[in-house]
Amino acid sequence: MSQAQTTATQSTQPTRSAASGLRRTRQRTAVLDSLDRYSTFVSVLELHARMAASGSTVGLTTVYRTLRDLERAGLVDTVREGAGGRLHLRRRAGRHRHYLVCRDCGHGQPVNVDAVARWADRIGRASGFTDLEHTVELSGICAQCRPATEDALRTAGPALAS
Template sequence: MTTSERPTTAVPGLRSTKQRTAVSKLLDSLGEFRSAQELHEELRKRGEGIGLTTVYRTLQSLADAGEVDVLRTDSGEAIYLRCSQHHHHHLVCRGCGRTVEVEGPAVEKWADRVAAENGFVEVSHTVEIFGTCRECAAGSGSAKNGKAQPS
């Protein structure tokens, strides 16, 4: 299911509210990780009367339901992105925050092999790759404060 196919008003197990719908729709329209404060600011610009605490709670509920991915910035701040539902990894620019979903069959095989070699079963993993995008490397990227970093 792509993000455009995912319902924005109803998340299984979560009560549908006007605020949750507004946050979900905003997340659907973005293509990079954003902090709760950035999301709150954008919602206010769009005329949504929603408090910052409600944004935080909504994001946590969506993260718990697997509806958004969460990374930490170099300052420890949580940043959020609505991604596809299938297992994937992220390639994240340290300069501008640009994010690309990537498949990692080699990572999957490696994780399974390492787990099996060490007697582990039912394993899961998270892999985020951080670097500098072409635009930032060329000096034309729009570096943001609170750049995404490995946590």
């Protein structure tokens, strides 16, 4: 076997990522590569549609399962959207983050995770809880979307009043 064939064979075999403990598979690589193209939170359906449009054969169920695994491994941050769905963003920093997410465009602004952790710890101690875990969801309308939202409310205002 030539050196080129050996290298190609080695690079296609699933390996474990030391950082996440997950096996490196074609599907996980495809999902992570697609997530890397987004700078805002994205839904599973949007992500899958973009992957399919670029020729990926990864199925929708696999995308759901892969995102769940990547979230558990700390490689993806996930927040809930207003309709109850989940939005995903590739984690750029090595640790858990909290975000303030725009309900209109999906832009995620990281918030000070230390302040949130201190607040959660303080609540836990005051309540007598230990081994505390927390989920914090903050959403609003970002500065770029606010003018459009305010215009829409002004336009709809008279119609809502009747």
